[in-house]
Amino acid sequence: MRRAILAAALDVxxxxxxxxxxxxxLARRAGVSHAAPAHHFKDRTGLLTAIAAEGFGLLAEAIGQAADLKDAGVRYVRFAREHPAHFQVMFAPGLLRAGDLELTTARALAGSALREAVTAVPPENRGADARLAGVAAWSLAHGFATLLLGHNLDGPVGDxxxxxxFRTLASMLFRSAE
Structure with missing residues (x-):
């Protein structure tokens, strides 16, 4: 029942x-009693928090399987394209319970996966400050994914x-990300 409610919410x-x-x-769409969503998630914020936590978990898994930094970025963009509803909610902190343990754990796992991909790039190819290189890598992947989902890149990306x-853009930023 929980999964059915989540699936209906993701569709909406x-x-x-x-x-x-x-x-x-959502209860109507999922074919459950009107009290079922509140039973599983307490309220709308709880439901959105569960969606974000699930999304960060999926993102952490995707990035964690990357061969290198460029592949991590490609997997980030692919995740956004394949899970646009998760992606939309994950980065809307005003909709979420910030202190939720499941959310903070999943978010930390995704951040750790990105940091591992960045620190694997030698300093001479990413700069001495791995933290700033991580911000650059995340900004590139997140910005590209956000612009892509908003159809702002339809012209430049075309067919x-x-x-x-994205691989081309990443090569421009991180020489060893190839």
Missing amino acids: IAADGPSALSLRD QDPEEV
């Missing part, structure tokens, strides 16, 4: 954004594979 968010979520409507375009 993908189509109409998080502001369109209503626990009563090209967005993942290949």
Whole structure:
């Protein structure tokens, strides 16, 4: 039942954004009692927090399987394309319970996976400050994914594979990310 509610919520968010979520409507869509969403998530914030935690867990898994930094960025972009509703909620802190243990744990795992990919790049190819290199890598992947999902790159990317375009951009920023 929990999964059915989450799936219905993800469908609504993908189509109409998080502001369109209503626990009563989700119950109807999932074919469960009107009290079921509140039982599983307490309230709308709890549901959105569960979605974000799930998203960060999936992102951590994807990045953790990367061969190198460039691949980590490609996997980040792929995650955003394959899970746009998760992606939208994950980076909207005003919608979430910041102190939720599941959320903070999953977020930390995703951050750790990115840091590992960045620190694997030799300092001469990323700069001496690995933390700033991590900010640069995250900014590139997140910015590209956000612009892509918002259809702001339709012209520049055109019919090209967005993942290949991202690989090119990453090569411009991190020489050893190839």
